[in-house]
Amino acid sequence: MKKKKRILVTVSNDLATDNRVDKVCTFLHQHNFEVLLIGAKRKNRLPLTTRSYATKRITMWFDAGAFFYAELNIRLLFTLLFRRSTHILANDLDTLLAAYIASKLKCNKLIYDTHEYFTEVPELTNRPRIKRIWERIEKWIFPKVHHVYTVNESIAKRYAEKYQRKVFVVRNVSRKWNPTHIQPKEELGIPENCQLLIVQGAGIHIDRGIEEVVEAMKYTQGLVLMIVGDGDVIPQLKNYVTHEKLSDKVRFYGKRPYAEMMQYTHYADIGLTLDKDTNLNYRFSLPNKVFDYIHASTPVISSDLPEIRKVITQFDVGTFIPSHNPNELGAFLMQVCANKAQLAQWKSNCHHAASVLCWENEEQTLHEIYTCEK
Numbered sequence: 001m002k003k004k005k006r007i008l009v010t011v012s013n014d015l016a017t018d019n020r021v022d023k024v025c026t027f028l029h030q031h032n033f034e035v036l037l038i039g040a041k042r043k044n045r046l047p048l049t050t051r052s053y054a055t056k057r058i059t060m061w062f063d064a065g066a067f068f069y070a071e072l073n074i075r076l077l078f079t080l081l082f083r084r085s086t087h088i089l090a091n092d093l094d095t096l097l098a099a100y101i102a103s104k105l106k107c108n109k110l111i112y113d114t115h116e117y118f119t120e121v122p123e124l125t126n127r128p129r130i131k132r133i134w135e136r137i138e139k140w141i142f143p144k145v146h147h148v149y150t151v152n153e154s155i156a157k158r159y160a161e162k163y164q165r166k167v168f169v170v171r172n173v174s175r176k177w178n179p180t181h182i183q184p185k186e187e188l189g190i191p192e193n194c195q196l197l198i199v200q201g202a203g204i205h206i207d208r209g210i211e212e213v214v215e216a217m218k219y220t221q222g223l224v225l226m227i228v229g230d231g232d233v234i235p236q237l238k239n240y241v242t243h244e245k246l247s248d249k250v251r252f253y254g255k256r257p258y259a260e261m262m263q264y265t266h267y268a269d270i271g272l273t274l275d276k277d278t279n280l281n282y283r284f285s286l287p288n289k290v291f292d293y294i295h296a297s298t299p300v301i302s303s304d305l306p307e308i309r310k311v312i313t314q315f316d317v318g319t320f321i322p323s324h325n326p327n328e329l330g331a332f333l334m335q336v337c338a339n340k341a342q343l344a345q346w347k348s349n350c351h352h353a354a355s356v357l358c359w360e361n362e363e364q365t366l367h368e369i370y371t372c373e374k
Contacts, residue, residue, distance in 0.1 A: 012092065204229050
């Protein structure tokens with residue numbers, strides 16, 4: 001039997017809800033790597049389920065902002081330095097600095113999984129000084145890592161042109177979803193006798209169209225919006241729903257473990273992904289929720305962004321909103337949900353799409369990347 005390689009994996013997100021990282025770590029564990037996943041112990045963290053690989057949450061003083069990222073990289077660096085390893089895998093730019101320094105000091109191979117076009121996220125577009133810091137870190141380290149992969153062709157092409165190097169694509173598609181048990185709606189707190197819309201995921205932030213769809217619910221009848229996840233805009237949305245007396249039309253379920261989140265998605269008639277084309281990161285986005293919806297046989301309604309358009313049009317699993325105007329959006333949702341024959345066709349098409357757009361197929365690129373490292 002081949003001697004196992006030791007890989008340290010860094011991430012800033014909640015270890016319990018970052019499903020891409022879990023899928024990659026599981027792949028590595030299955031392919032002769034001894035894996036330790038290291039991340040921050042966030043205040044609103046979920047308990048970790050049993051994993052096939054080791055995990056470590058680092059206690060932090062700060063939970064957000066510049067001090068969080070500075071502290072995270074300092075603590076990550078010392079953790080990485082005092083753990084035996086042959087490889088380090090950095091997830092996203094916010095952990096790359098610590099991973100790079102540790103890899104140089106330990107003569108480890110460094111691999112970089114960039115989940116988005118980080119320097120163009122909306123949180124940085126109006127903060128030029130902070131943005132320049134991240135850009136300098138990226139420019140310094142990106143050309144020096146052993147392998148880089150990202151979530152879609154648009155981002156890969158952008159990085160390849162910028163840094164003149166090969167960037168692999170490993171889309172954040174879902175594992176084949178074969179639940180052994182579906183909980184009744186009553187147990188999940190899902191209302192009966194209505195059509196259900198869902199927005200799910202851990203990144204419910206500004207410019208993702210959530211505020212508009214919540215307001216759009218004022219112009220609908222017989223529809224209920226389920227928000228299963230968390231993000232920066234959730235507190236203000238809850239205040240808005242209370243103020244506008246929309247509690248019967250908008251339900252907040254908070255962060256849920258992936259298996260439970262998918263139960264809600266299973267019951268939804270429509271899955272929403274409404275990122276705005278306000279920055280390059282969102283323009284090039286291909287959210288994992290799109291694939292979660294497809295695997296739950298839930299048709300997709302999306303804003304018209306190029307990577308999402310490729311998926312929806314190729315497999316005919318949904319359609320695109322006419323605008324983010326709440327009045328128009330509400331009328332459009334009513335129109336789509338009234339067309340039961342079209343919904344049934346999209347739902348049927350999801351079955352075929354799920355057999356193609358699955359993690360089991362996407363792993364072939366990981367084989368190519370990590371086979372080179374053995």
